[in-house]
Each structure stands twice: as structure tokens, then as C-alpha cells.
Amino acid sequence: MSLLMLADERHCTGCCACVDSCSHNALSVYTAEDGHLYVAKDSKKCISCHKCKKVCPVMNGIEYSSNVVSHSQPYSVICTNDDLYAKSTSGGAFAAIATQFISDGGYVCGAVFDSNSVKHIVSNDLGDISRMQGSKYLQSSLEGAYKEISSLLKQGKKVLFCGMGCQGAAMYSYFSNNKNRNLLYIVDMICGGVPSSFLLGKYLENERRSKQVVGFRKKGKYTLLCKNQHDEIEDLSYNNLPLMGFFSGLTNRYSCGDCRFCGVERLSDITIGDLWEAAKTEKKQKSVAIVHTPKGDELLQNTQDITKRTTDWNFIRYNYRCVVGKTMNNYRLQRILLAWNFKHLSYKTLCGMYGCSSKNPIFILLKAYNCIYRKIVNVYIRIRLNNIIRHLSEK
Ligand SMILES: Cc1cc2nc3c(=O)[nH]c(=O)nc-3n(C[C@H](O)[C@H](O)[C@H](O)COP(=O)(O)OP(=O)(O)OC[C@H]3O[C@@H](n4cnc5c(N)ncnc54)[C@H](O)[C@@H]3O)c2cc1C
Structure with missing residues (x-):
């Protein structure tokens, strides 16, 4: 009998980490009757190795985020490259960081349109950054992305992942025991939830x-x-x-209505979002970038095409989804x-x-x-x- 345990539909975030972790093809992604992605298991193929449970950020009980700050620091950020700025959703924090990362020899994993759905791709082509830019208000599929990143890390390549909080938590869990984990940079976003397809x-x-x-x-x-x-x-x-x-x-997904991956402090390296506070008074849209780790700090310091200023936590008054998941x-x-x-x-x-x-x-x-x-x-x-x-x- 298979003892495989997956998160149920009320808690599953659709991150697909379990699917990529399974070496027996026992798991597959399907669109359920509410238009969201979930995972189905084939009990005949499952050997109960529990790898899926270990990488699932819901089932493994990871404490990814909290509203108690010990070291995170928010910055207001604006991209100084006009082309990159124009195509970005807010201040272009993502595009500036990603451009620098690829120029320095790394790979970036971000969400692109795939006809009328969205998926994450991994690329070291600067031309793909414009496809990744812009918020797509649909769930992005990460199926296959973990395996691709794993193979790049094995080759000693640096990879920058950018996605929602639950996806950042999934990346963190998937690679927590990987010996090349230090080559992976996780940028997650403030997220109001993903709607049904x-x-x-x-x-x-x-x-x-x-x-x-x-x-x-x-x-x-x-x-x-x-x-x-x-x-x-x-x-x-x-x-x-x-x-x-x-x-x-x-x-929205049920997991978004009770999100446990939001908070001012996170296990990702940087969290980015809209700085709505600045939008009220300033002409140019800005991003907020909350730096959580020395690696996040290194990313921001190395990025040439941005201006950044430390800011206080007051911005969350205009962006409650940064801290409130319910x-x-x-x-x-x-x-x-x-x-x-x-x-x-x-x-x-x-x-x-x-x-x-x-x-x-x-x-x-x-x-x-x-x-x-x-x-x-x-x-x-x-x-x-x-x-x-x-x-x-x-x-
Ligand atoms: C569904 C959704 C809800 C959001 N809700 C909020 C919110 O409540 N408050 C807030 O401050 N910000 C929210 N954001 C983020 C915000 O819209 C901007 O993406 C953020 O301010 C960064 O802007 P940017 O200019 O730096 O980069 P952008 O040009 O927006 O690019 C940022 C990154 O977003 C990734 N991305 C785009 N769509 C998706 C997707 N569907 N799934 C995963 N990754 C994706 C791309 O890969 C890219 O790496 C949300 C984004 C999405 C996709």
C-alpha cells in the first residue's frame, strides 16, 4: 500500500516541487474543477520514498516567514535603465537584478506567457528577460524547473529564481540539502494571490x-x-x-486565502513588491526590495542599473499582503x-x-x-x- 501523502486541495500551493522530486513518475499535474493546478498520484508507481513530502513546503512544515524582524531591511528601488524600467510592473527591481545576474554569467528562472497560460523558464539569454518582466495574474507552472535548476547547480552555474512566496518556499525546501545550494539565489514577491485559470x-x-x-x-x-x-x-x-x-x-486558490508564506522576514534572499506608498506622491513607480540575507545584499549591491534607498516598514500600510495571509x-x-x-x-x-x-x-x-x-x-x-x-x- 502506498503511504504517499500530498497536501490536500485546501493547502496545496501548486508549486510542483513534489512532481519534480519523484524519480518514479508517480505524480502528475492536473487542472482541477476550480481551474487551479493540483497533483495526482499513481499509487501503482509510488514506492513510498517520501521525497515528495520532504520537499513540499506545506507538508514539511517549514517556517518560511514571520512578522518578527531580526535582520531584514527594506529598500525603495528604481531601475535606471529606461527600457528595462518601462517594461517592468513597478520599479524594475527584478529586471535590473536579473540583467546583472545574466551578464555576470548566471541563469535566471522567471515566469513567461506560454500561449494563454504561464510557466517558469530557465535562461541565460538577456533577450528572455523582457518575456519574464510584468506580472501575470495567473498561476505559473514550475513543473520541470526544479530539475533544470538542479542540473545547472551541479555544473557549478549560479541560478536566480524569481516567483511567488509559496514558490520561493518550495525552491528553498527542494534545494535545502543540495551541496551546491549556495549557488541558488531566491527572490520572492509580495503576492495578493493567484486567481483561477x-x-x-x-x-x-x-x-x-x-x-x-x-x-x-x-x-x-x-x-x-x-x-x-x-x-x-x-x-x-x-x-x-x-x-x-x-x-x-x-x-483564488484556497492556499492563497490563508497564505502562510507572507511576512516581513523570509528565508528567501530578497522579497520584491510594489511600493504603493511612493506611488501616491512620486511620478515614477518604485519597487520595494526587502533584503533578508547577505546573499540578497550582495545581489543588490552588485546591480549597477538601480538607485536604492533604505526605507522604513511603513510601506506595508499600503501593501497589507506583504504581511497578512488570511x-x-x-x-x-x-x-x-x-x-x-x-x-x-x-x-x-x-x-x-x-x-x-x-x-x-x-x-x-x-x-x-x-x-x-x-x-x-x-x-x-x-x-x-x-x-x-x-x-x-x-x-
Ligand atoms: C499574481 C500576482 C500577485 C501580486 N500581488 C502583489 C501584491 O499584492 N502586492 C505587491 O506589492 N506586489 C504584488 N505582485 C508583484 C508585483 O506585481 C510586481 O511584480 C513587483 O512589484 C515587482 O515588480 P518589478 O517591476 O520589479 O518586476 P516585474 O517586471 O513585475 O517582474 C517580476 C517577476 O515576476 C515574475 N512573475 C510574473 N508573473 C508571475 C506569476 N504569475 N507567478 C510567478 N512569478 C511571476 C516574473 O518571473 C518576474 O521575475 C504580484 C504579482 C503577481 C504575479
Whole structure:
């Protein structure tokens, strides 16, 4: 009998570390009825070696993050290379660091569009950085990336990984006993959660003028960018299922609704995110880069195309997802009935239900209810934030 234990659907982050760890091909990735990636096991192939459990950041109980700071330091960062800056989501911290890393002989692992889905690739080609730039509001598949990184580390190559907190934790776990672990640099991101792939799938199925998504954001402006049938890129603004559904958080993975990989202190080398605090007063969008380790410090010091300044922890007031993982969305009806809704309801109903503007009185009422609900949850978030900020400023 197989004793293989995988994280269940409420806790699995879809990081795929277990899949890459299995040398008997007993594990495979599938898209479940809620549009998220999960892992299935083939009991006949499993030899109960428990490698999968050891690398799983949920099952191995790794303490990846905390809101108690002992050595992490936040910086406000802006990329001074205009081309790199323009294509980045915020201040271009990732592009500047990655460009330097490849120029110094290393490899970078980052998320790129693969038709209408997203996957991580590993590359030492500077031309691939522009494909990695930009936030893609879809889960990126890491299947195969761990094996590729493992082989590069074995050859003595340096590798820089950039992904979400749960993916950073998975990288950390996967390589914790690797003898070339010091060659791996982990940059994780502040993350508001990944939405169901059904949002974009339903959109493209019904809005026939768009055939392929190419972006979700232009700096501080959230907007869906799609290629039309003539291969022209159209700016479709934000009142659509992919973006409104993303903002609502109501289709996120269950693990995102109770994320245990956020916090001001992490086991990654650097955490990057949007510096919304600066966006309120300054023209240029900035990134925040929280340096956690001497390796993270080395990365930032070595990067030529950036200006950086130390900043205080106050930025988390404008970016609560850096520190608060619980959102209550897991207990909302739209989330609980997600699989059923996407199977049975019309596109128009789904749009109204997941946040697009609608003239239908039921959806106007639902939107008002959602607003009130969010305001109540925000009180809880504010209290949590104030406690965390008070604690940090005492340091
Ligand atoms: C789903 C999602 C939710 C986010 N939520 C927040 C948030 O709540 N608060 C916040 O401050 N920042 C959030 N971010 C990060 C933010 O949008 C910027 O990526 C960050 O500010 C870094 O900007 P940049 O200009 O340095 O780099 P960018 O040009 O944005 O590139 C950063 C990196 O993002 C990686 N990336 C892009 N999409 C994905 C993906 N789907 N999965 C894994 N990696 C990906 C790329 O590989 C690249 O390495 C989120 C990003 C994503 C993808």
C-alpha cells in the first residue's frame, strides 16, 4: 500500500516541487474543477520514498516567514535603465537584478506567457528577460524547473529564481540539502494571490475578438492587454472577467486565502513588491526590495542599473499582503461554489458575480454587499497591520 501523502486541495500551493522530486513518475499535474493546478498520484508507481513530502513546503512544515524582524531591511528601488524600467510592473527591481545576474554569467528562472497560460523558464539569454518582466495574474507552472535548476547547480552555474512566496518556499525546501545550494539565489514577491485559470479561459471563449493575453498591467494602471485576430495589441481596460475576478480574490486558490508564506522576514534572499506608498506622491513607480540575507545584499549591491534607498516598514500600510495571509475569501459562497458556477452559469452571470459592472439589480446589490463585506474584513486587516507596524517600529 502506498503511504504517499500530498497536501490536500485546501493547502496545496501548486508549486510542483513534489512532481519534480519523484524519480518514479508517480505524480502528475492536473487542472482541477476550480481551474487551479493540483497533483495526482499513481499509487501503482509510488514506492513510498517520501521525497515528495520532504520537499513540499506545506507538508514539511517549514517556517518560511514571520512578522518578527531580526535582520531584514527594506529598500525603495528604481531601475535606471529606461527600457528595462518601462517594461517592468513597478520599479524594475527584478529586471535590473536579473540583467546583472545574466551578464555576470548566471541563469535566471522567471515566469513567461506560454500561449494563454504561464510557466517558469530557465535562461541565460538577456533577450528572455523582457518575456519574464510584468506580472501575470495567473498561476505559473514550475513543473520541470526544479530539475533544470538542479542540473545547472551541479555544473557549478549560479541560478536566480524569481516567483511567488509559496514558490520561493518550495525552491528553498527542494534545494535545502543540495551541496551546491549556495549557488541558488531566491527572490520572492509580495503576492495578493493567484486567481483561477477559468477567468481568462471563459473570457477568451466568449470575447472572440481577443485571442491571446499579453499583459495585465501598465505600471500603476491595471488593464488587460490582448492580441486581437489581426495580431494587434488592444488595451481592454479593467472592467472584464480576468481583472475584476482577480481584484475580487474570489477565485483564488484556497492556499492563497490563508497564505502562510507572507511576512516581513523570509528565508528567501530578497522579497520584491510594489511600493504603493511612493506611488501616491512620486511620478515614477518604485519597487520595494526587502533584503533578508547577505546573499540578497550582495545581489543588490552588485546591480549597477538601480538607485536604492533604505526605507522604513511603513510601506506595508499600503501593501497589507506583504504581511497578512488570511483574507476570509475561502468562506465566501462565490469561492465555495466556484467549480459549479463555472460549469453551469452563463458568461454574463459569471461576469456579474465576480465583480464586473452590470446594470442587473441583483449584481448591483451583490456588489454593494461585497463592498460592505470588504469594509468589515478591512477592519480586521487594519488591526493586524497596526499591531505588526507597532511591533516593527519598536525594533
Ligand atoms: C499574481 C500576482 C500577485 C501580486 N500581488 C502583489 C501584491 O499584492 N502586492 C505587491 O506589492 N506586489 C504584488 N505582485 C508583484 C508585483 O506585481 C510586481 O511584480 C513587483 O512589484 C515587482 O515588480 P518589478 O517591476 O520589479 O518586476 P516585474 O517586471 O513585475 O517582474 C517580476 C517577476 O515576476 C515574475 N512573475 C510574473 N508573473 C508571475 C506569476 N504569475 N507567478 C510567478 N512569478 C511571476 C516574473 O518571473 C518576474 O521575475 C504580484 C504579482 C503577481 C504575479
